[in-house]
Amino acid sequence: MTTSATRRPTMVPEVKLGPAAAPGLYVHVPFCARVCPYCDFAVQTGGPERRERFVGSLRGEAELWGERWTHDLPFDTVYLGGGTPSALRPEQLGAILETLRRSLPIDPEVGITLEANPEDVTPAAIAAWRRLGVTTLSLGVQSFDGEALRFLGRAHGPERGVAAVEVALAAGFETVSLDLIFALPGRGDERWRADLRRATELRPQHISCYELTIHEGTPFARRRRRGDLRELAEEQRADLFVLTHEVLARAGYEAYEVSNFAAAPEHRSRHNRKYWEHTAYLGIGPSAHSFDGVARRWWNERRLADWERALESEEGAASAADNALPIAGGELLGSAELVLEALALGLRTTAGVDLEALERRHGIDVLAANEARIATLQSRGLLSLQPPARLVPALRGLAVADALARELEIPVHD
Numbered sequence: 001m002t003t004s005a006t007r008r009p010t011m012v013p014e015v016k017l018g019p020a021a022a023p024g025l026y027v028h029v030p031f032c033a034r035v036c037p038y039c040d041f042a043v044q045t046g047g048p049e050r051r052e053r054f055v056g057s058l059r060g061e062a063e064l065w066g067e068r069w070t071h072d073l074p075f076d077t078v079y080l081g082g083g084t085p086s087a088l089r090p091e092q093l094g095a096i097l098e099t100l101r102r103s104l105p106i107d108p109e110v111g112i113t114l115e116a117n118p119e120d121v122t123p124a125a126i127a128a129w130r131r132l133g134v135t136t137l138s139l140g141v142q143s144f145d146g147e148a149l150r151f152l153g154r155a156h157g158p159e160r161g162v163a164a165v166e167v168a169l170a171a172g173f174e175t176v177s178l179d180l181i182f183a184l185p186g187r188g189d190e191r192w193r194a195d196l197r198r199a200t201e202l203r204p205q206h207i208s209c210y211e212l213t214i215h216e217g218t219p220f221a222r223r224r225r226r227g228d229l230r231e232l233a234e235e236q237r238a239d240l241f242v243l244t245h246e247v248l249a250r251a252g253y254e255a256y257e258v259s260n261f262a263a264a265p266e267h268r269s270r271h272n273r274k275y276w277e278h279t280a281y282l283g284i285g286p287s288a289h290s291f292d293g294v295a296r297r298w299w300n301e302r303r304l305a306d307w308e309r310a311l312e313s314e315e316g317a318a319s320a321a322d323n324a325l326p327i328a329g330g331e332l333l334g335s336a337e338l339v340l341e342a343l344a345l346g347l348r349t350t351a352g353v354d355l356e357a358l359e360r361r362h363g364i365d366v367l368a369a370n371e372a373r374i375a376t377l378q379s380r381g382l383l384s385l386q387p388p389a390r391l392v393p394a395l396r397g398l399a400v401a402d403a404l405a406r407e408l409e410i411p412v413h414d
Contacts, residue, residue, distance in 0.1 A: 004376070024282075054304065055095060059096060078100065079112075085115050111270055113137075114138065118165075137173045140175045141180060145191060150278065177206035179209075182244060206261065280294075295333045341363075346382070372410075
């Protein structure tokens with residue numbers, strides 16, 4: 001399989017998308033009070049002036065896209081992620097949302113998600129976020145264990161995490177979600193069970209549980225190279241994954257994706273579903289990715305300074321205002337690549353993949369090319385083939401979801 005990639009395209013054509021589903025809008029806020037040692041996102045610390053300048057640049061990017069984004073449906077989700085969007089003052093968040101609503105087609109009933117760290121959660125901040133129209137608050141709790149929080153480099157303690165969840169739940173958000181991280185070195189099953197138990201006792205509507213992953217370029221990766229940080233063995237991580245799903249299921253949280261659990265279907269992430277189902281989405285801010293819903297993907301400059309410099313550039317502005325967009329690169333995906341992505345993403349969800357719908361969309365019959373392989377995966381207890389042609393991962397399959405799609409052959413018809 002091949003891709004056609006470009007670096008800093010001089011022209012970004014008007015985006016004309018299909019009618020299938022409403023697109024989502026992602027906004028990347030790159031600031032954190034501190035950068036956690038496991039984090040490989042495009043984040044940095046920054047003072048008040050730096051953050052104010054970023055807000056102005058972000059609003060400028062939104063206005064530029066307002067001149068060239070078209071779609072048959074308005075954005076029905078806005079996700080403020082990062083980084084730590086709650087690091088911005090409520091009036092700065094309000095200015096961003098005002099520009100988004102003025103410049104881009106936003107559904108009046110839009111669902112707005114805001115990521116926040118527990119140390120930023122106060123009654124005043126919560127009230128301000130509610131006035132801005134935030135419907136889902138996603139809290140980066142990560143653990144209720146003091147030792148684990150110190151290991152992860154978090155700024156808050158266990159009590160602050162509990163208080164943040166309680167204040168958020170009392171405020172009346174449609175959904176309060178909390179993030180937890182498992183598979184930390186030196187922590188046994190019982191300490192992870194205690195985290196899960198405390199989370200479910202608080203009764204948020206949504207819980208996300210992420211396995212600790214050590215990425216190159218992070219402080220944890222440097223510690224691993226020195227030999228003073230060792231990841232859990234694969235078997236231990238798999239056992240903790242299964243434990244997570246079993247404990248949360250008994251507590252009334254249904255898994256709908258590898259890492260995501262909801263107390264009821266209405267609390268599942270509407271925005272993240274767009275990524276999993278190849279629905280169109282637009283990303284603004286440094287490092288943000290976008291997809292046209294058909295075959296084209298592009299991404300912004302990762303470094304904040306490069307992103308701002310591209311927005312400030314006037315080169316070619318007289319002939320092509322698109323040059324001011326901070327796009328670093330893009331790619332055009334072929335049918336085989338899109339099918340492989342759809343399988344990889346769909347097999348991370350408990351709904352699985354509708355192979356007939358996949359064939360209608362991309363013209364590739366995955367089932368016919370993989371009958372023997374699918375039978376083998378079924379015999380290994382990793383997935384099932386449900387009538388008429390839906391591949392659904394079993395719990396053991398979800399535990400190795402990233403590898404499942406690679407077990408299948410994708411015929412190349414491009």
